[in-house]
Amino acid sequence: MTERPDARALIGAVLDPGTWRSWDGPPADPAEPGSDYAEELAAARAKSGYDESVITGEGLLDGRRVAVVVCEFSFLAGSIGVAAAERLTSAIERATAERLPLLAAPASGGTRMQEGALAFAQMVKITAAVMGHRAAGLPYVVYLRHPTTGGVLASWGSLGHVTAAEPGALIGFLGPRVFESLHGYPFPQGVQVAENLFANGLVDAVVSAEDARRIAIRALAVLCAPRQGLGQGPEPEGEVGQVDAWEAITRSRRDDRPGVRALLKLGAADVTPLNGTGAGENDPGLLLALARFGTAPAVVLGQDRRRQRAEAPLGPAGLRVARRGMRLASELGLPLVTVIDTAGAALSKAAEEGGLAGEIARSLADLVTLDAPTVCLLLGEGAGGVALALLPADRVLAAQHAWLSPLPPEGASAILYRSVDFAQEIASAQGVKSTDLRRSGIVDRIIPELPDAAYEPEEFCRRVAATLEYEITGLLGRAPADRLSARLSRYRRLGL
Numbered sequence: 325m326t327e328r329p330d331a332r333a334l335i336g337a338v339l340d341p342g343t344w345r346s347w348d349g350p351p352a353d354p355a356e357p358g359s360d361y362a363e364e365l366a367a368a369r370a371k372s373g374y375d376e377s378v379i380t381g382e383g384l385l386d387g388r389r390v391a392v393v394v395c396e397f398s399f400l401a402g403s404i405g406v407a408a409a410e411r412l413t414s415a416i417e418r419a420t421a422e423r424l425p426l427l428a429a430p431a432s433g434g435t436r437m438q439e440g441a442l443a444f445a446q447m448v449k450i451t452a453a454v455m456g457h458r459a460a461g462l463p464y465v466v467y468l469r470h471p472t473t474g475g476v477l478a479s480w481g482s483l484g485h486v487t488a489a490e491p492g493a494l495i496g497f498l499g500p501r502v503f504e505s506l507h508g509y510p511f512p513q514g515v516q517v518a519e520n521l522f523a524n525g526l527v528d529a530v531v532s533a534e535d536a537r538r539i540a541i542r543a544l545a546v547l548c549a550p551r552q553g554l555g556q557g558p559e560p561e562g563e564v565g566q567v568d569a570w571e572a573i574t575r576s577r578r579d580d581r582p583g584v585r586a587l588l589k590l591g592a593a594d595v596t597p598l599n600g601t602g603a604g605e606n607d608p609g610l611l612l613a614l615a616r617f618g619t620a621p622a623v624v625l626g627q628d629r630r631r632q633r634a635e636a637p638l639g640p641a642g643l644r645v646a647r648r649g650m651r652l653a654s655e656l657g658l659p660l661v662t663v664i665d666t667a668g669a670a671l672s673k674a675a676e677e678g679g680l681a682g683e684i685a686r687s688l689a690d691l692v693t694l695d696a697p698t699v700c701l702l703l704g705e706g707a708g709g710v711a712l713a714l715l716p717a718d719r720v721l722a723a724q725h726a727w728l729s730p731l732p733p734e735g736a737s738a739i740l741y742r743s744v745d746f747a748q749e750i751a752s753a754q755g756v757k758s759t760d761l762r763r764s765g766i767v768d769r770i771i772p773e774l775p776d777a778a779y780e781p782e783e784f785c786r787r788v789a790a791t792l793e794y795e796i797t798g799l800l801g802r803a804p805a806d807r808l809s810a811r812l813s814r815y816r817r818l819g820l
């Protein structure tokens with residue numbers, strides 16, 4: 325492993341060369357003159373070449389102005405006392421006032437032990453400042469470095485919209501050395517490690533400092549993308565011929581049908597995959613990403629057909645990942661694209677005990693009331709409550725052979741006839757195909773397949789992306805209050 329950069333080296337690696345400007349004045353000196361702590365501070369300054377454990381300032385990232393706060397571990401373990409907290413808080417407040425995105429790179433032993441309880445309680449003001457910044461709709465991106473522990477991980481280290489971690493970094497709440505001294509045996513290996521946090525849906529990516537620049541540029545390209553004045557292009561072609569329900573269902577189940585992953589790969593730009601809920605859960609069947617369709621930025625949350633399998637069907641954790649995406653879109657005023665493509669949810673003890681039905685309800689609730697513009701794309705199969713959970717949107721688009729049904733047609737047949745043999749008739753009768761859904765007002769627009777998405781994946785994905793751009797730019801041009809009331813009245817009137 326290459327040597328880990330200190331604070332200034334990290335800033336040098338991430339920002340455009342020569343653009344860094346410090347915001348720091350001389351730090352307050354919290355130590356009694358002549359005390360041991362005063363001596364430690366003086367020694368730390370002499371040894372580290374830093375005047376505190378945190379430095380703050382601004383610079384350009386690929387030409388974009390950003391605010392930056394970084395810990396320096398060689399200064400008293402990057403620990404946070406009153407002076408460091410004051411520096412951090414002031415910088416975050418200034419970033420908010422100047423409407424700058426904020427990049428934070430902690431590396432810390434947590435609360436500074438020499439300053440005790442007063443230092444401990446500083447985490448509250450830092451947290452409040454971060455939340456003030458987020459409440460202003462500004463992006464907060466965190467890069468957790470080796471080592472990040474204690475109150476730093478338990479405050480501003482864990483509040484990013486997007487969070488990456490340094491490879492191999494020790495990241496945990498209680499330091500392992502402290503644990504061992506307290507308990508007399510070592511903390512389990514491999515737990516407080518960046519890669520394990522990633523595996524548990526706690527961080528979005530594990531990236532080296534050299535790669536952090538590229539990743540931050542890509543994420544900010546979406547998070548900071550203009551929402552106004554995008555201009556709506558020409559309306560896409562939307563005529564489709566007759567669709568047969570059973571044929572659509574059969575086509576939608578083809579293994580080679582493009583799913584949300586293909587859509588992002590072939591139709592989107594600046595894709596930043598996010599990982600899990602950020603709170604310790606993940607579900608391979610639910611993909612969350614930042615992306616751009618043409619000029620239109622979006623949070624994309626989609627049911628990933630390739631990663632839902634019999635042994636790992638979509639469960640309540642997947643919907644909690646989806647709801648993270650909804651919160652992200654709402655907080656940053658980013659358009660949200662939901663993608664439905666599921667043969668149905670997990671039907672199991674774990675799913676019931678994990679609150680599947682409740683998560684469907686909360687997804688519906690969050691989505692139908694979301695203040696961000698929303699587009700739903702019915703891409704393939706749309707079976708059951710987990711499909712419905714991602715449906716309510718300002719605009720609902722359906723691929724020609726997509727469908728939506730209360731449960732798979734075989735299940736509907738079993739309910740009515742105690743046999744799966746009538747699936748085909750029931751699919752026709754239940755109005756599940758795209759043209760029926762448009763007639764009933766569930767779907768607004770059908771995206772043609774020529775003649776089947778599986779035969780023309782690239783053209784199809786580009787067609788879908790162009791349609792998403794058209795719909796998103798249209799929605800961004802409307803007043804948010806009008807958008808929301810139109811959405812609510814659309815669902816209020818459905819079926820009347």
Ligand SMILES: CC(C)(COP(=O)(O)OP(=O)(O)OC[C@H]1O[C@@H](n2cnc3c(N)ncnc32)[C@H](O)[C@@H]1OP(=O)(O)O)[C@@H](O)C(=O)NCCC(=O)NCCSC(=O)CC(=O)O
Pocket residue numbers: 400401403432433434435436437438444471473474475476478494497498499500501502
């Ligand atoms: C972060 C570490 C894993 C790094 O281990 P390393 O082996 O790299 O480094 P190290 O232990 O030699 O530490 C380097 C120097 O920093 C000092 N040091 C470490 N953490 C400190 C802290 N929080 N305050 C003041 N000094 C601290 C060490 O005593 C040592 O000093 P010297 O060089 O003089 O020997 C470990 O230092 C550690 O476990 N620290 C405590 C982490 C923790 O549990 N924090 C919770 C604090 S309470 C808190 O934050 C509130 C909360 O939990 O909510």
